[in-house]
Amino acid sequence: MNLFRQMVCSNVSLDSITMVTICQLCGQMGSLKHANTLHGFSLVKGFSSHLIFGNALIDMYMRCECTKSAERFFHSMSIKNIVTWNTMIYGYMAVGCSSTGLSLFQQMQSKTGYKPDSVTIISLLQGSLSVTIVLLT
Structure with a gap:
């Protein structure tokens, strides 16, 4: 994050790859403060309209357990x-909102026509595993 600040302060030209990397870092840290700052910065710089960055932003908010911000952006x-x-x-699924994840899965199929891929299936299994663990404890 310090290096990112230095880049911004030095007017280094940032690209989508740098921004996605910073999103991943914020998500790994679970820092909602940094996530919100990065999102605001991305809006000013025009990155939030990039699909790859948008996907990284959603992931970042979910990893920070801020589902509402992820939903709004989505x-x-x-x-x-x-x-x-x-x-x-x-x-x-990762934050324990399995029913919401399943509902979104159904919306994905009915509204977009996207077919589940291997990542979709793994995501659904993640939620099933979480539910099973809770039931067993």
Whole structure:
């Protein structure tokens, strides 16, 4: 994060790869403060309209367990792909919102025509595993 700040302060030209990397870092840290700052910065710099960055932003918010911000951004995206849907589904499953993840999975199929891929199936299994563990404890 310090290096990112230095890049911004030095007016280094940032690209989508750098921004996706910083999203991943914020998500790994679970820092909602940094996530919100990065999102605001991306809006000013025009990155939030990039599909790959948008998917990374959703993942970042989900990893920070801020499903509401992920949802708001997801619904604001004009272009989505299977990765976008899978990121949301996996995020819900990972934070224990299995019913919401399953509902989104159904919406993905009915509204978009996307067929589940291996990541979709793994995401759904993640939620099933979480539910099973809770039931066993």
